[in-house]
Amino acid sequence: MEEIRQAWNLKAKDFPRYQEGQKDNLEILQFFRDCGVDFKNKTILDIGCGNGRFSLELAKEAREILGLDISPMMIEILQEDAKSMGFLNIKTRVGTWEDYEIKHAFDYVFASMSPALNNKENFIKALSSCTVGLCYVGWGRVRKSSFLEGILKEHGLNLELPVGLPNVLSWLEELGMQAPPFLYKASTITKTSSVEKAILDAEFAIRVHGGKASMDLIRDYIKSLTKEESIIYKEEREIGLAFIAV
Template sequence: MSQTKWDEKAANYVRFSAKPDAFGQRVFDTLEAWGVEFVDKTILDIGCGTGVYTLHLAKEATNVDALDFSSEMLNILQSDAKSNGIHNIKTIHDRFDTLPCKAQYDLAFCSMSPAVSSPAMFEKMHACAKEKVFLGWGGKRKSSLHDPIFEAFGTQYNAPRGGVELKAWLEAQGIFFTCKVLEETRTSYMDVAKSVENVAWHLGINEVTFDPETLSTLVEKHADENGMVENIIESEMVLMVF
């Protein structure tokens, strides 16, 4: 997946909030119920993005190595860490598949990142830390805006299955894990221009060829009388500890 595409997304990507959103709180509450602790631990956050989870981990951990191949995402993370007085995060601009893991971390954390999506990367994540936390796609993602536009361009959006595939890999390897499926319905409202930009990005990362003028026309059909576009997204994620 192109680093450039993720750099483009950074400015509009969700950022750290002192209070997690409802879904993020469900994740942390579930981990707490499972006995997962971050206090005084060394943590590798794989595919950390803008630091939505990273900064929460850093509030309790000894230190966090935040890995991402998007420099723009890391710039935002560093800015938010500084403004929140968090100083125990080291950012690493690299890919997980090329990162040398010279020492074992106490915990490896990966949330909604394509960095861990193959058997080789499952094995690498398993080997780089004593305890692993993985939050990944469960193969379901329906969008009231994106789905009909993908279809208009002769294709369909296939939700990633990283969580499903990791679960199968762990079972095949005989590795004990704890797992929970988390469902979420989220509604967003954007103006037409932002909506076109958002859909174009998703088409781009899925390597769908599209005509920009046709895309704009399709998005405009979804706009209400105030020029706002509603997008209802139904997703299924898998949270695992192993």
């Protein structure tokens, strides 16, 4: 668990911070609103909140938000941005979802691309923590990255498709629950990365895949791809959205 915490602290160094009116965020929240979700004056638990991508947006409407994350550095950034934006309705906690003690239920649980919900037990715990529903954003059925696939292969690893919406739909079926409204969103992105950021991304990917990063291998690999002090590569991915009423 400490290795995972260190990996996310590493990611926090260059993880995109909240930006007002970010298109992807607004489209995701609109999906939930189209499902009948109303965040106004509600209490929300944001599991795996990171540096506040959604907590800061939802704080405009919610009565209170608790952001939970394993990374102290991510939480520190969220606290800084909440303070600078004048939000007094965001509370934070550093810790794992497994260890979090549910003292009271929230109106909504929100989880976006969070490894905390990567097994059925943790997913059921999230469902039991809300009185209205779970807003779920996770991986879909596709994940490809020529850059990450290459550096992982150098370390004897394969790029994995994390637990995501297909798993959630299976768990709900096993629980005898009705299939929720859901949506898959696919995208292909051409990324341009500096050498420094590429090194951080490679090290993070290796760590979360359970490997030990060789900085010599990483630097040699990135050097072979670098043109004019940057690296350009494509990523394909699909995310899955679902609102699960309880």
